Amino acid sequence: DTEVTQTPKHLVMGMTNKKSLKCEQHMGHRAMYWYKQKAKKPPELMFVYSYEKLSINESVPSRFSPECPNSSLLNLHLHALQPEDSALYLCASSPSRYRENSPLHFGNGTRLTVT
Amino acid sequence: SQQGEEDPQALSIQEGENATMNCSYKTSINNLQWYRQNSGRGLVHLILIRSNEREKHSGRLRVTLDTSKKSSSLLITASRAADTASYFCATDLGYTNAGKSTFGDGTTLTVKP
Numbered sequence: 001d002t003e004v005t006q007t008p009k010h011l012v013m014g015m016t017n018k019k020s021l022k023c024e025q026h027m028g029h030r031a032m033y034w035y036k037q038k039a040k041k042p043p044e045l046m047f048v049y050s051y052e053k054l055s056i057n058e059s060v061p062s063r064f065s066p067e068c069p070n071s072s073l074l075n076l077h078l079h080a081l082q083p084e085d086s087a088l089y090l091c092a093s094s095p096s097r098y099r100e101n102s103p104l105h106f107g108n109g110t111r112l113t114v115t
Numbered sequence: 116s117q118q119g120e121e122d123p124q125a126l127s128i129q130e131g132e133n134a135t136m137n138c139s140y141k142t143s144i145n146n147l148q149w150y151r152q153n154s155g156r157g158l159v160h161l162i163l164i165r166s167n168e169r170e171k172h173s174g175r176l177r178v179t180l181d182t183s184k185k186s187s188s189l190l191i192t193a194s195r196a197a198d199t200a201s202y203f204c205a206t207d208l209g210y211t212n213a214g215k216s217t218f219g220d221g222t223t224l225t226v227k228p
Binding site: 100 | 148158163165205215217219221
């Protein structure tokens with residue numbers, strides 16, 4: 001089991017649906033990340049939150065909307081997704097975005113299928 | 116192409132053998148990390164080596180870093196079936212790109228019992 005919890009584990013949604021992915025950590029980490037991973041590919045960074053503020057947006061389409069309500073929670077709101085958005089969405093955390101030599105702690109991901 | 120590239124893409128060995136996978140990168144780094152990912156799961160951090168270190172050990176894992184060649188290797192000794200997974204290197208470019216760890220393409224390791 002990981003210390004970063006993601007829900008749901010699996011999600012199937014239509015292109016007109018609105019859904020949210022949730023991520024929670026209680027390690028006191030102040031940096032939280034969203035990654036997208038397609039099958040047999042490495043994770044690709046989407047967003048970074050540092051001290052609850054959006055710090056990095058890697059040119060992600062606006063149909064993905066991140067939110068960090070507090071230091072323990074990270075959400076990813078999904079709307080009007082496309083089938084090519086189907087992927088494993090991974091949340092990660094680290095003590096601080098700027099603390100050097102700190103590895104990422106990953107959750108087990110949400111497997112998203114867009115139909 | 117990506118900052119980190121790994122070879123081989125796939126590796127199949129017998130239990131008890133050693134497995135070596137390599138990672139190459141293009142620009143100066145602050146540190147390099149290795150992660151393991153079991154099928155359909157999240158990534159688990161294995162080991163981090165700083166740019167001023169040349170070798171690091173953790174249990175059956177040995178990581179080397181050659182900054183002059185911009186490459187790193189991960190050696191798993193006495194492999195077990197439970198080591199079957201994908202292995203990724205990730206590079207940290209330092210303060211100006213803090214938080215932007217970039218992952219290599221990964222090596223899929225299969226250890227046959």
